[in-house]
């Protein structure tokens with residue numbers, strides 16, 4: 001059995017260079033950042049770039065309703081409806097409050113059938129579509145279902161294990177209260193962590209991105225300028241002109 005790590009190129013301009021080639025197949029990556037930092041855009045682009053070269057993908061949206069996701073992403077030129085019709089993309093919408101509320105109630109009783117249903121549904125979709133790239137946005141919506149840290153850690157382990165076992169690359173977004181918020185359980189459990197910063201410099205905010213960890217790999221250890229533009233995300237390898 002080969003133990004060589006297979007890297008999946010993200011296709012996001014400049015990102016693969018700072019990752020050392022891409023994200024490893026079978027890994028769960030946390031993309032963490034504050035509000036509006038660009039988590040959803042980056043994670044969605046990762047899935048869309050895969051679809052555009054024929055790799056099936058899944059978007060799990062826990063906050064933004066499906067229609068909002070379709071409209072927002074159309075602004076970047078990404079036609080998610082078309083990708084769905086071509087059976088390259090599946091959107092699982094868990095944004096309705098009542099879905100999460102019912103899971104939350106049952107989650108108090110040790111996971112509960114609704115939560116298992118959600119994980120099983122995701123697992124079935126990965127198997128039936130052959131999805132390689134996946135996004136869960138945000139992972140907090142999952143973590144918040146648990147009332148104690150032990151249950152949360154155990155269920156996150158279960159979810160991450162299912163994703164890793166299915167040879168996907170999963171980008172799970174994580175909401176942080178501030179750019180330099182303390183590291184979280186989700187980040188410790190994940191195989192890789194990327195943080196996006198949206199710092200106020202003078203009267204403006206500047207986005208930047210840092211690879212915090214990629215277990216067993218030797219990634220770049222700087223913070224790089226990161227931009228969201230009309231065509232999506234872009235990472236700039238040169239840090240010279242930026243003062244973080």
Ligand SMILES: Nc1ncnc2c1ncn2[C@@H]1O[C@H](COP(=O)(O)OP(=O)(O)OP(=O)(O)O)[C@@H](O)[C@H]1O
Pocket residue numbers: 033034035036037038039040041042075076175228229230231
């Ligand atoms: N076409 C565009 N050109 C430039 N910037 C854009 C464009 N569209 C969106 N943005 C920027 O992207 C930001 C939203 O990014 P995104 O939704 O990915 O952030 P997020 O980290 O997921 O936020 P949240 O925590 O609210 O979910 C907007 O606030 C805006 O600054």
Ligand SMILES: [Mg+2]
Pocket residue numbers: 039040041137
């Ligand atoms: Mg978001």
